[in-house]
Amino acid sequence: MGDSAHIQFDMIPSFLGVPVGDLEDLTNGQIAIIGYFCDNLDQPAAGQRYLARQLRYASRPGRAPAGAIDLGDVNVFPLEPDKHFSAVIAQCGAVLETGARIVLVGGDSSGLKALGGAAQLITGENVSVVSISESIASNISDDQPIVLSVDLQKLAGKWMSHPRRLTGLSPATMIANIHTTPGSVIAAAVFGLAPALDNRGSMETRAALAILQAVTERLEKGAP
Amino acid sequence: MNNAQKRLMIAGYGGLPFGEVSQCKPGNIGVLGVPSEARNGARMGASLAPDALRRMTGQLGTDLPINGRDLGNLDLSGDWSDALTQLVTQMLDHDVSTVVLGGASDVALAVLHAIPDLPVVAAMPIARGDVAARQVSTIWVGLNGEQPADVWDQISQRKMDWRTARQLDEGHAGSLAVPGRAVLWIDMSVIDLGYAAGVVGLNPAGMKPETLVSVIGAMPCSWQAIVITGLAPTRDTRGMAELAAIETLNAALRNG
Numbered sequence: 164m165g166d167s168a169h170i171q172f173d174m175i176p177s178f179l180g181v182p183v184g185d186l187e188d189l190t191n192g193q194i195a196i197i198g199y200f201c202d203n204l205d206q207p208a209a210g211q212r213y214l215a216r217q218l219r220y221a222s223r224p225g226r227a228p229a230g231a232i233d234l235g236d237v238n239v240f241p242l243e244p245d246k247h248f249s250a251v252i253a254q255c256g257a258v259l260e261t262g263a264r265i266v267l268v269g270g271d272s273s274g275l276k277a278l279g280g281a282a283q284l285i286t287g288e289n290v291s292v293v294s295i296s297e298s299i300a301s302n303i304s305d306d307q308p309i310v311l312s313v314d315l316q317k318l319a320g321k322w323m324s325h326p327r328r329l330t331g332l333s334p335a336t337m338i339a340n341i342h343t344t345p346g347s348v349i350a351a352a353v354f355g356l357a358p359a360l361d362n363r364g365s366m367e368t369r370a371a372l373a374i375l376q377a378v379t380e381r382l383e384k385g386a387p
Numbered sequence: 388m389n390n391a392q393k394r395l396m397i398a399g400y401g402g403l404p405f406g407e408v409s410q411c412k413p414g415n416i417g418v419l420g421v422p423s424e425a426r427n428g429a430r431m432g433a434s435l436a437p438d439a440l441r442r443m444t445g446q447l448g449t450d451l452p453i454n455g456r457d458l459g460n461l462d463l464s465g466d467w468s469d470a471l472t473q474l475v476t477q478m479l480d481h482d483v484s485t486v487v488l489g490g491a492s493d494v495a496l497a498v499l500h501a502i503p504d505l506p507v508v509a510a511m512p513i514a515r516g517d518v519a520a521r522q523v524s525t526i527w528v529g530l531n532g533e534q535p536a537d538v539w540d541q542i543s544q545r546k547m548d549w550r551t552a553r554q555l556d557e558g559h560a561g562s563l564a565v566p567g568r569a570v571l572w573i574d575m576s577v578i579d580l581g582y583a584a585g586v587v588g589l590n591p592a593g594m595k596p597e598t599l600v601s602v603i604g605a606m607p608c609s610w611q612a613i614v615i616t617g618l619a620p621t622r623d624t625r626g627m628a629e630l631a632a633i634e635t636l637n638a639a640l641r642n643g
Contacts, residue, residue, distance in 0.1 A: 321627070326626060
């Protein structure tokens with residue numbers, strides 16, 4: 164039996180093949196990668212909730228920072244927005260309180276909003292949400308805590324299985340922006356892509372995986 | 388358009404309400420589908436383009452920069468060519484710009500027949516003799532490959548302006564002599580098949596979709612009629628050709 168068969172049957176699929184863990188396993192400075200299964204609350208588009216699952220299944224081990232851990236999915240309540248936001252903020256806050264950093268993967272931009280709220284709550288500071296697809300804010304110092312917004316809808320149409328716009332960023336540009344955006348990244352959200360769940364979506368899935376890897380590397384570094 | 392088709396769709400192209408020409412106000416657009424099919428050629432499917440474009444604008448939530456009505460699809464059972472010519476004339480008389488979603492190239496010829504005295508901006512890979520022979524000079528966009536000698540003689544003798552696909556992709560569109568009022572004909576085969584497969588013609592080394600959008604969007608022209616032909620949506624499962632058509636049309640409407 165070859166390696167690919169081992170990967171398919173012997174392991175629980177996890178983001179970038181990192182170990183699967185729980186809140187109790189987290190220590191200061193670790194990177195918690197968390198799935199977000201909700202795509203009906205902010206810039207809704209059905210299918211975005213499947214990105215986390217798609218990236219877990221497409222992942223291969225050995226490409227993530229050593230301290231990264233797959234924490235599973237946050238509990239969501241898509242039909243009860245108030246309960247949903249308070250629950251997601253509380254769960255993300257509990258992770259940040261351990262000193263770990265978060266990548267929230269999948270869903271719509273409501274995950275980013277909740278993550279921003281949690282970061283503000285825990286740090287007590289005015290944490291900026293900085294998008295990698297907009298012009299890089301020069302007034303942010305490298306030690307200022309920020310939440311990185313990685314909206315995969317900003318990818319150019321040619322990278323997508325179901326393009327919604329012709330022009331946009333390439334994955335390489337996104338990765339370069341992830342590494343050069345100023346600020347100390349304490350959390351990031353990778354969202355906005357409804358992946359095709361067949362072979363047609365392999366290109367966008369690989370692009371999203373490379374972007375996720377860059378985000379974890381940036382979180383490990385903190386500052387650019 | 389028959390009632391069954393109307394019932395199938397909630398809104399028309401770009402969210403425009405379905406309606407009649409009489410409901411269009413001066414300055415509006417009237418969007419008309421003309422689902423004709425090419426009589427020959429291996430790549431069929433242009434007749435599916437009008438409804439595919441409506442469906443995709445619905446999925447994308449495309450907003451048009453101008454108001455108007457979607458007039459549905461033209462009934463092609465009789466002498467539709469004359470009917471189309473009359474409809475375009477009627478709309479222009481009421482100061483309503485026509486947007487025609489083809490269909491094959493015969494759709495554009497019927498539209499041009501209704502507007503004989505306006506110049507045409509023709510985005511197509513091979514220059515056509517019947518368009519070059521019009522009284523007013525044509526501006527050719529995205530020419531690619533070997534051109535018919537007699538047509539090229541006309542273009543040269545009458546000093547018509549033209550750009551090749553390669554020139555445009557390299558950014559040499561700046562000095563095109565675009566008139567203040569004109570008709571725009573976009574044959575989607577002007578796009579390179581490798582970027583957008585949903586077209587009737589095979590055009591290797593044609594224009595990139597984003598180049599087409601930016602070139603048309605940069606033309607400061609009041610379009611009296613816009614015709615899109617040669618789109619074969621079922622040949623492109625990703626929808627890039629439809630997306631290119633929709634974005635080009637929006638870019639043209641923003642200016643015109």
